[in-house]
Amino acid sequence: xxNLSYAIIGTGALGGFYGAKLQNAxxxxxxxxxxxxxxxxxNGLIIQSKDGDFMLPQVNAYNNVExxxxxxxxxxxxxxxxxxxxxxxxxxxxxxxGTILVLQNGLNIETEIAQIVKNVTIIGxxxxxxxxxxxxxxxxxxxxxxxxxxxxxxxYQQMGITSRMQEICQDFENAGIKIELTEDLLLGRWxxxxxxxxxxxxxxxxxxxxxxxxxxxxxxxxxxxxMLEVQLGAKSTGREIPDSFMQMMLDYTLKMKPYRxxxxxxxxxxxxxxxxxxxxxxxxxxxxxxxxxxxxSGLYQQLKFLDGRNSx
Amino acid sequence: xxNLSYAIIGTGALGGFYGAKLQNAxxxxxxxxxxxxxxxxxNGLIIQSKDGDFMLPQVNAYNNVExxxxxxxxxxxxxxxxxxxxxxxxxxxxxxxGTILVLQNGLNIETEIAQIVKNVTIIGxxxxxxxxxxxxxxxxxxxxxxxxxxxxxxxYQQMGITSRMQEICQDFENAGIKIELTEDLLLGRWxxxxxxxxxxxxxxxxxxxxxxxxxxxxxxxxxxxxMLEVQLGAKSTGREIPDSFMQMMLDYTLKMKPYRxxxxxxxxxxxxxxxxxxxxxxxxxxxxxxxxxxxxSGLYQQLKFLDGRNSx
Numbered sequence: 358x359x360n361l362s363y364a365i366i367g368t369g370a371l372g373g374f375y376g377a378k379l380q381n382a383x384x385x386x387x388x389x390x391x392x393x394x395x396x397x398x399x400n401g402l403i404i405q406s407k408d409g410d411f412m413l414p415q416v417n418a419y420n421n422v423e424x425x426x427x428x429x430x431x432x433x434x435x436x437x438x439x440x441x442x443x444x445x446x447x448x449x450x451x452x453x454x455g456t457i458l459v460l461q462n463g464l465n466i467e468t469e470i471a472q473i474v475k476n477v478t479i480i481g482x483x484x485x486x487x488x489x490x491x492x493x494x495x496x497x498x499x500x501x502x503x504x505x506x507x508x509x510x511x512x513y514q515q516m517g518i519t520s521r522m523q524e525i526c527q528d529f530e531n532a533g534i535k536i537e538l539t540e541d542l543l544l545g546r547w548x549x550x551x552x553x554x555x556x557x558x559x560x561x562x563x564x565x566x567x568x569x570x571x572x573x574x575x576x577x578x579x580x581x582x583x584m585l586e587v588q589l590g591a592k593s594t595g596r597e598i599p600d601s602f603m604q605m606m607l608d609y610t611l612k613m614k615p616y617r618x619x620x621x622x623x624x625x626x627x628x629x630x631x632x633x634x635x636x637x638x639x640x641x642x643x644x645x646x647x648x649x650x651x652x653x654s655g656l657y658q659q660l661k662f663l664d665g666r667n668s669x
Numbered sequence: 670x671x672n673l674s675y676a677i678i679g680t681g682a683l684g685g686f687y688g689a690k691l692q693n694a695x696x697x698x699x700x701x702x703x704x705x706x707x708x709x710x711x712n713g714l715i716i717q718s719k720d721g722d723f724m725l726p727q728v729n730a731y732n733n734v735e736x737x738x739x740x741x742x743x744x745x746x747x748x749x750x751x752x753x754x755x756x757x758x759x760x761x762x763x764x765x766x767g768t769i770l771v772l773q774n775g776l777n778i779e780t781e782i783a784q785i786v787k788n789v790t791i792i793g794x795x796x797x798x799x800x801x802x803x804x805x806x807x808x809x810x811x812x813x814x815x816x817x818x819x820x821x822x823x824x825y826q827q828m829g830i831t832s833r834m835q836e837i838c839q840d841f842e843n844a845g846i847k848i849e850l851t852e853d854l855l856l857g858r859w860x861x862x863x864x865x866x867x868x869x870x871x872x873x874x875x876x877x878x879x880x881x882x883x884x885x886x887x888x889x890x891x892x893x894x895x896m897l898e899v900q901l902g903a904k905s906t907g908r909e910i911p912d913s914f915m916q917m918m919l920d921y922t923l924k925m926k927p928y929r930x931x932x933x934x935x936x937x938x939x940x941x942x943x944x945x946x947x948x949x950x951x952x953x954x955x956x957x958x959x960x961x962x963x964x965x966s967g968l969y970q971q972l973k974f975l976d977g978r979n980s981x
Contacts (some may be wrong), residue, residue: 575973
């Protein structure tokens, strides 16, 4: 077992799951909680998982970052809509020369975090996870769970596979979490957006599950056109997504069970949507490189309208 | 009074209103009805109107075009979604050298009608009318009512102001209906689409009234971008819509009372949407001229999905 200590910023369906797996495998983990703090500090975490259920009756629970010890690795597992809190949350919990591991969707998040904390390594992680919080401190892991890790550097220069990535990878794999290491974080983020932008966006706008979007020839064509614009956006930042990757995403979605996307779940639960990180930032990034993404921009404007009305 | 005879194909909120006004002013009018036939043939039509209520206890009502006399002017007042019926409906009721007056929204309808009947004049009419059918043979006219008329020729060549247009205009104006004559039907149709495409489309997709679309800065910007694409489409067919016209439409919509568009009403009533005439045909027309309208195409695909699901 490695001897890295972990802080989980946001102990929900994602942060709670990965944090519990790490602790279960022997790592030192510290959990930041909000509404579930009382329950979890008294009774710990329950993980119901397709890979095997387990309970952690005792965990290090906190409701205030000032009370947490500085850790080697700080896992950011909030929704991006809460990232405005990071300037308060991160500095107290990160060791000098520590690592911030950002398990969030979207673009440009690492750039924002690099403004907040200096003398740290920032690693981005793209999670493929189906997991729900079903009660306070009670998480139901339904499927998948693998993470793609890539290290961040200014302007998303490619960093290759670093020893820091390998060290964290080791801990996660010991905990039974499949890890893929990528030499190019930005390419990894764009690739994830190939799926996230069309399906998250259209599922909210059209009140539809993934299988409905694929079964209708018009929306299926629209999904493909949106994917092509993501490819264009990636290209504007010097990253090539092959056509075969988009075809793979389409085939993969066709084979999936009917799926309600995470943005649709947020919408149905009247939570703010991750529109800026997932849709707004890619548009901005492409625009900085003089590339216009008209369909994605239309999607963005529709989602901003729906998100605004939903939060009233 | 002119001595033109009129057939109304589709005696609903629009056809019933204009037909009743014509008969009330002394014209000979023949009404084709479907579900309201029994009621109207026995009790006539009731028009409740901001310009003055009136009743026509006796009208020439038919439930079959074969029983109708051939008329000088046949007014097509169906929804475009019923236009597949026109090859059966038109030939029996139109006099040789008669006029077909198409009071429908969208593009390319005259071209389709020209395939069905020969030796006729085709005039397109763009109606600005707020009117609802509130019961069988009972129409409530809320506001507006003016019509812009333009004569059709192959490839929408400009026809100028023809004597046929003036003759019909005379009858309508005698009946208290304001008429504007346009020398360029195609330009008139594109101009109407500047309003119809963004507001009809977005009102259905976002479940929104016109005032909501205007109050939100994102959808307002999206409306403007869609209007710019309509302008592009018009330009691809050699028609110039000035920027000032689009500004006028925005100002006009801002000043309107909160308005549920006709496409939204159709959607809420589970009727098929006029997507092809209003949105599909303009896209096709522009594409024939090698102009791509990406945002309107995205709107089209979203609407086709919603329309398909709504009719199940």
